Amino acid sequence: MADNSAVVGTTSLIPPTRDPLLSTLLPASSEGAGSVWTKIAESGLSGGKWAVETLIANGGKHHVTLPTALAAGDYLLRAEIIALHEAETDYPVNPARGAQFYPSCSQFKVTGSGTVTPPGTFGFVGGYSHNDPGILFNLYNGATSYTIPGPAVWDGKTGGSAPAPSSTAVVPSTTRSVTTALAATTAPAATSVSAPGRTSSAIVPAASSPTKPAGDNSGIVAKYYQCGGKIHTGGTNCVAGTKCTFQNEYYSYCL
Template sequence: MHFTTTTLALALAATVSAHTTMFSVWVNGADQGDGRNVYIRSPPNNSPVKDLASTDLVCNVNGAKAVSSFVKAAAGSTLTFEWFHDNRGDDIIDGSHKGPIITYIAPFTTGNGASSIWTKIAEEGFDTSTKLWAVDKLKTNGGKKDFTLPAGLAAGKYLIRQEIIALHESDAAFNVNSVRGAQFYPSCVQIEVTGSGTAVPTQNFNFNTGYTYSDPGILFNLYGSFTSYTIPGPKVFAFSSSAPVVATTTTSKAVVVAPTTTSKAAVVVPTSTTKAAASTTTTRRPASPPTPVRGRPTRSRLAQAVTPTANPPAPVVTVVCAGNKGQ
């Protein structure tokens, strides 16, 4: 019996030492400092959540406890979430706790987030080429996991939830055997996004109904024969354009009208609601001048040719001045 008790104690100690929680956030490589209970809704300890019906599955035990600060980051920034076990830079999480790392975003709420408000923005599971899990890469990278804020994300306040799912006991479902089951390590960070984007997250995923004990990414035999892994939840959401559309004031370019032999070129500028069109200017040939008279011309023999306009044409007028003989 003594042997059994000692063995159980060691097993429990090993299990506790394997757990993890979030320490800080980096924005484009800049450390934002210890975020525990500052901008991270930190749980009281690093224990996992296994009950899919619990609201703790969303933002962990203190998920409904809003904190005082926000991490500010522009849309399109690279964020790094830093995980640790007991001390910054320690072993992060036990190597046996292999599994995916998934990141979601939701509009900011002071509540626990247990509703249909979440949108998946990043995920990493099992790399079939290297045979490495996301958790393996997290440990190699000193507990840091990078992802990119969507470039077109609208400015505002959000919750970003990143979770580690440990699969070392997921060969049985928690609702069947409460001693076993997939282990979830969720953490929610308060983020204030800046920029001029217009895209909003609208996937509306609910963890308590969207994750089920029969999901192949949650009920999974890590020690069996497998060649791939299906990450639970929806697909990564495809956000809309990366920047707002700037309206133009015109719908067409100006058209240069070629001149005729008697008129100059004119530039026709279209309005914002009409298209420019090329037009042809029609002119009439000027009237022939009067036939000259032999001898010295008098004023009565002078005539003026008036050039007609394009529409309507002006007649040629001959002006005769009387009383000017002998001049």
């Protein structure tokens, strides 16, 4: 076990973006169903810098250290960015806005003498709530702290039950290193996200009667706010000193 780091990479992030990064793990045999995930790393806002700013500065690479005592076996790693540029609006109030979830999953094999299995206490179906502090969050009010949603990071020492053996070994390795890519885009937020062969729900909003979105097509849009896109129903006139900047067919923002 000469190397126990996982490298997560992306090339599709475009500033300005201020987002947290989360990494969760499970034995591959569980196939992601139920409360089987264990958070092994997280980073949000620290010292005035967001995790995704560091990710961009590092050329899209994010290193995650796997617990040294992790039991040998096949695992799935879910690396996730939560985009907060529209998170100040509660999803049930305006389904065209809200926090956006961009996960990617990779399978890898751990070899060695480790004996501790992840406790697996978190499930993505119902694990997040639409009004969790880190999901309903105003990025533009000068916040100096941020509460990362989901469970606490596992200490890597207290284990759960042993995973069932897996019949498929993907990316055989004699180390604890894995490389994956974050699927970070700016398409409209969806309430569920999929990986090949498995599906997990990123958010389960409580029932609520939609209300009229703040502002209208003649309103003034603040810097970094959305000003255009296929399903955009808010303001389109940017505040003085900025202009509506096209990013893709679904999203333009004042910059």
